[in-house]
Amino acid sequence: MNILIIKPSSLGDVVQALPVLKVLREKYPGARIDWLVNEQISDLLADNPYLDTVHLWDRASWRKPRRFPIALRKAAAVIRELRQAQYDMVLDLQGLLRSALIAHLSGGKEIIGFADAREMAPLFYSTRVQAPVDCMHSVERYVLAAGGNPSQDKEFPIAFSARDKQTVENLLTQTHYDESKPLVILVPGARWATKRWPQQNFAALVEALNKNEGAQVGLVGSLAESSSINRIASMCTCPVMNFCGKTTLKRLAYLLKKADIVIGNDSGPIHIAAAVGTPVVALYGPTSPARTGPYGRQQTVLTSRLSCSPCFGRKCDLDVACMRNITVEAVYQDCKPYLDEARKENE
16 A cells, blocks of 8 residues: 655644644555655654655745746656555645645545645545535544544654754753753744734743743744844843754754743744644634644633634734734733643652
8 A cells, every 4th residue: 555645835734734644554554655745844754653755845946937947857756756656545635736736647546635625626536525624623634534533632743863852952052051940932933924923022022931930932933034033032131042043843843842832923833842742822813723723732822802813814904903912911821821830840
């Protein structure tokens, strides 16, 4: 049995699809299980105990017209790889026309996807799974599509090497990390501008956590987010650990695993934190936590409960009031129980 999972992006969605791996491995113990993912995210799947092969999709090249010839050559090479594998089952968890087309071109015998997938993608599916997006969390939809039981416990497998762990420990040492104090990681970034809590709010939260809880606070983000992360750090009068652009995805996951709590916008790192079992306080405005909120038992989601939220919009005529109306005090108060629990465990 050869199985291909197509879930190229985005980071948070790939994380939330991870439980599919154990479902498939238990259902088909001797199967070959492969995954097609964007190159920028592939590090998260490296050395996964349930995976055999990770196929890399070069999404970045498609965004630049001058690189179209390169993108086409790479795409053709990937399709050849997929066809050579002779997949018995192709599971399209992306649910878009391009992912359904890749599934079709792979030559898979059975192509499974969601009945409500967008852009006419279901036309390419031989099996259409009924899992309405408004009625189920994404994690449960993915598990159902793989033939699993959405109500059972989920496993989010991420494999850390000894080198990953040591590199993160060294990074913490360089930033004068004190293990006797709570470690709080903030995630100020998000792909959509409408998902971002104001920078001054993050800075005020850093001050409150440091002054009232004695916490060491770290900021994480990609290199592209450096300017905004640096701006937040510059607003703070207390010490801040700036990890922006200093880790791979796998090492970011291990850093988040070591934290006592992770706080931030609807973004990939929030979902990674939930996946590795760290308590999360997430801030949601234009998106729906019922659909794509952090998944797990130690999660708190704050919204401002405006009538227009969630709107799923990348632009806003109300100056993103849904995010601005979430107060620093409300976020701080929701962090306290997790920090109190962390202190008890460390005593």
